[in-house]
Amino acid sequence: MxxxxxxxxxxxxxxxxxxxxxxxxxxxxxxxxxxxxxxxxxxxxxxxxxxxxxxxxxxxxxxxxxxxxxxxxxxxxxxxxxxxxxxxxxxxxxxxxxxxxxxxxxxxxTRLERLVQENMRNGSRRYSFEDIIGVSPALKEVIDHARRAVRTTSSVLIVGETGTGKELFAQSIHNGSSRSPGPFISQNCAALPESLIEGILFGTVKGAFTGAENRLGLFEQAEGGTLLLDELNSLSPDLQSRLLRVIQEKSVRRIGAQEEKKIDVRLIATMNEDPIDAVTEGRLRKDLYYRLSVVALFVPPLRERMEDLPVLTDFFITKYNDLFQMDVQGVSAQTEGLLTDYHWPGNVRELEHVIEGAMNMMTEEDRIEVRHLPLHFQKKRRREAIVPEPAAVENITLKDYLHEAERRFVLEQLERHRFKIQETAETLGLSRQSLQYRMKKLGIRKTMR
Missing domain, CATH: 3.30.450.20 (PAS domain)
Known part of the structure; x- marks a missing residue:
């Protein structure tokens, strides 16, 4: 005992x-x-x-x-x-x-310690254009335009869906410019209520309102460097109006202050929707849009640059191999097919989460299999196994179609349970003997315990 x-x-x-x-x-x-x-x-x-x-x-x-x-x-x-x-x-x-x-x-x-260290490195890391992973012409064109913006101090508007890497472009522009020795300050405008964001942006003086203290705003903190305002379109029209004035006058006045202070800050703003739609529907002031979009970058979503999927997949596997002390070599052919057919609403960020999650599900395997992926990928494969494309069954009988669909479904469940007959039978609602009979009938050989 x-x-x-x-x-x-x-x-x-x-x-x-x-x-x-x-x-x-x-x-x-x-x-x-x-x-x-x-x-x-x-x-x-x-x-x-x-x-x-x-x-x-x-x-x-x-x-x-x-x-x-x-x-x-x-x-x-x-x-x-x-x-x-x-x-x-x-x-x-x-x-x-x-x-x-x-x-x-x-x-x-060990894993927790590595995650903490990785987060600390990421929090202090200075990203450059070399950190933007991809080989597609669409991405290379955006990188080329962004590199040109390094030479000037004009405002930049970066447009792209959530998870496409807009902040990566913003940091790369800053770190490639003459302002790189200066601070890079980032603020998500949607993360804070309007009552707080104004003081955070422009600063406060003691006594301006109850509890107010002398505090630098983000514009003053970014002096000599770059200020990134993420999800700019979430700001109220009044704050957008004041922001426009700061950009035009190159000066800022703290809440409660009587005097303005000159600032030297490059502004980069990001949006996760089409700016024309935001202007038309009143979420973005037209004059602010024109002022910010002196340089406009449109980062394509992952589904429009699928050539980058294998490169990104390999990059994230390497990253989490180092972090988790694993030796994953890649993805299986079935997994690659599912990843390629997926529409990736969360873009590159979602791909990273999928790879990280899959590697958490692995034990001694050296390739990411379908069973390691999130449930919605597995359900998609199951639906495809049961209902093939019409073109694939155009010249076969109903009997043959049902035979192949059953074989693929049973084989998938066996693979999911590592060919453990009892566990697979329970999942399928069969007895052990019934499953063994079906395996023989379907031509499936037991290859694992």
Whole structure:
């Protein structure tokens, strides 16, 4: 029972004796550290792992100091050089007054740590045109136009659907220009209520209203650099009017202030709808549109540049291989077909989320299969398996059509359950014997357990 508990418990367990040799090392910890227990048990811990922290191994420290430590973070490397980050509960083991070893209970936060580090890198990263992934003529044309905008200080309007990478273009323009040493300030205009956005944009002086303090607005914070206003069309007409005045006069007055202050800021604005429609329907002032669109960039949606899909897919697989310590080689032919046929309403951002989600569903596979994709992709494949295109069944009988549709559907369910007969039979509402009969009838061979 003790051995069964050690193998099934969902935390790592590691114990060493007074010589620092491992005497207990359970299955969960071997998964966390990507080590075979035979490589660890009986070996001095310092010969198997390399500890980068100044304090060294938390197990050695607990034994040497005789103190318990709870929720202590530790980063170290296994013998293959793979970095691991854990949260440990470590304590000495005593026999009377003597310390005879140390025991550690471990939770893996390697993936969480990598995600945090990735977010920190992304938060401070300075993107350039080289970071815009794609080979399609449509995308290259937009990049070419954006590069020309680097040479000037004119306002830029970037139009594109959600998830197409508008901020990537904005940062690239800023970082390629002479303003790159200056700040790049970004604000989503739809993320805050109108009562707050005015003070955030233009700044406030103490006493202007209850609770008001002397505070720089975004225009003053972006002095000498670039201010990106995302979803500009969500601003009210009054705020758009004041924004137009700031652009024209190149000066800003804080809320409650009597004097204006000169500013040197390049403005880049983004919209996720056609600006002509926004002007016609009153969501965007015509004069502000003309002022902003001195340089206008229209980023195409992913469905209009499907040549970029394989390149983007490979890029995101590589990204999450590094982040998740995986070795995914690509996508299966069936998965590629579904990705290509999809209309991608969320564009590149949605593609990234699909790849990330699929890789979270994988275990030891080296390619993303249909079963790893979100449910709506799997349902689409199931519908296509049951109802093929008319052209594909034009010259076959109804009997043959039904035979092929049943075969494809049963095979899909078997693949989904890794050819486990009992699980597949339960999903299909069949007995084990009935499924085996159908497999024989349909010519499906059992290839996995």
């Amino acid at each position: 003790y051995e069964k508990l050690m193998e099934e418990i969902d935390v790592g367990v590691h114990a060493i004796d007074t010589d620092g040799r491992t005497i207990m090392y359970n299955r969960k910890l071997s998964e966390i550290e990507n080590m075979d227990p035979e490589e660890v048990i009986g070996q001095p811990i310092r010969e198997v792992f390399r500890f980068t922290d100044d304090g060294g191994s938390t197990l050695h420290r607990a034994m040497a100091e005789g103190k318990e430590a709870r929720n202590e973070k530790q980063t170290y490397m296994n013998k293959r050089g793979v970095e691991i980050t854990t949260i440990n509960h470590t304590f000495p083991v005593r026999d009377g007054e003597s310390i005879i070893g140390a025991l550690e209970v471990t939770k893996d936060i």
